[in-house]
Amino acid sequence: MIINRLLQFFHLFILYRFGSAIGDQLCMTAIIENLFTEHRLKSVVFSSYPEFFENNPNVCKNYSFKRMPKFFRNILLSLLRIAEGENIANFCFPKKKDGGLECFMRKSKAKISLIEAHSCYFKKKLILLQATPKIYFSDEELAVFSRKFSDLPDRFGIVQPVGKTTYTPNKEWGFANFQKVIDSAPHFPWLQTGMINELLLDHVIDFRGKTESLRELAYIVSRADFILCLEGLLNHLAASVGTRSFCLFSGFHPVEIANYATTIPVVLDPQPDCSPCWRLEKCPQKSKYCTEGILPEQVIKVITTAPSLNNQPAIKL
Known part of the structure; x- marks a missing residue:
């Protein structure tokens, strides 16, 4: 007290x-x-x-x-x-x-x-309806990052096809589905982030393990036109630096869990009756209904028809 x-x-x-x-x-x-x-x-x-x-x-x-x-x-x-x-x-x-x-x-x-x-059990009352993460860069930091990553394309999208399965496998959409999205736009610069031991997509710039810190990763996200990811860290990072995020939501949890102003949810509508399940163990259903209905063609359409954000130009894959 x-x-x-x-x-x-x-x-x-x-x-x-x-x-x-x-x-x-x-x-x-x-x-x-x-x-x-x-x-x-x-x-x-x-x-x-x-x-x-x-x-x-x-x-x-x-x-x-x-x-x-x-x-x-x-x-x-x-x-x-x-x-x-x-x-x-x-x-x-x-x-x-x-x-x-x-x-x-x-x-x-x-x-x-x-x-x-x-924060729902905090004793301090907070107003969090529009709450968004925020990362601050110093001018010196930006100058260092700009020199280090000077070979980044002028325009590119970030893709990370694998989530944190140690928490739950139920957020996954499928590596093959991500590959189909990439194959639909092979000439657009796609940059894949993630751990060095994760599977590598074809037709991407391999950036797995290339960032030495979370701040470097945040900088790369800030430079991207958009990111395509599963719900998780990258979506939060995109919100923290103002980058558009096409985020694939399974039926593990509701879209509201991380639907920022920068987030464009890609989700099956309507959701199956078992959603949101919040199951940490593998889905017990015969088929993972909440994600099997999300087709790569639909994802491409969502990306290419998305409204502009912060006066960014339209995405042309």
Whole structure:
């Protein structure tokens, strides 16, 4: 109680999150924006991915859990949990509440964003209907990145055909489907990002493993005309830098979970009765109905007929 009052007096808020969910921690930047615009609070951030909060004018201090000795980190996490209150919060849906995030979302059928879901138990009231992640680059950083990636095409699209299957396999659309999209427009510069050990599409510029940091990846996304991806980190990154995102949504969760102003959802309509399922294990149905009806030809049509964004020219594949 005393700690939270002191933080309030100094116009500070401690926001923390530990773990490997990269996209979730990028979404913390949306909370930071809201805390400052709505409450004039600057943030002290503890996270596993501090690079997302670099150069952010609304961040007072930025600490990395990964750089801390494990013993000290565990003590700090325990203290933060004990001290949670009006001005200290963990950006993570409590596992002990309502059976955890997936169980809560499945039972409630809530159509809220990931940002709203992870902060719904905050004691500080936030207005998050239009909340969007935000990454800030310094001029020096942009100059370094521009030199390093000077060979990027003037216009290109980013494609990442594989998602984070260690969380759930149910977001996947299928590598072969992505390949059919690429084959429909082989002369357009497609750039494939991702891990170096992921399958490589034909007729793409191989950028797997070429970025040395998440900030470099964000810069590449900011330079792209658009991205084509599964729901996940790349869609959040696109929103954080204002790049158009053609995002394939399965029936794992509702579109509202990450439907930003920059997001153009590609989703089966209507969804099957089992959607949203929020199943972490493999889909038990005879066929994965929520994605098998999304055809590559339809994806191409969505991309080529999409309205312009921020005065960007039309996409001609």
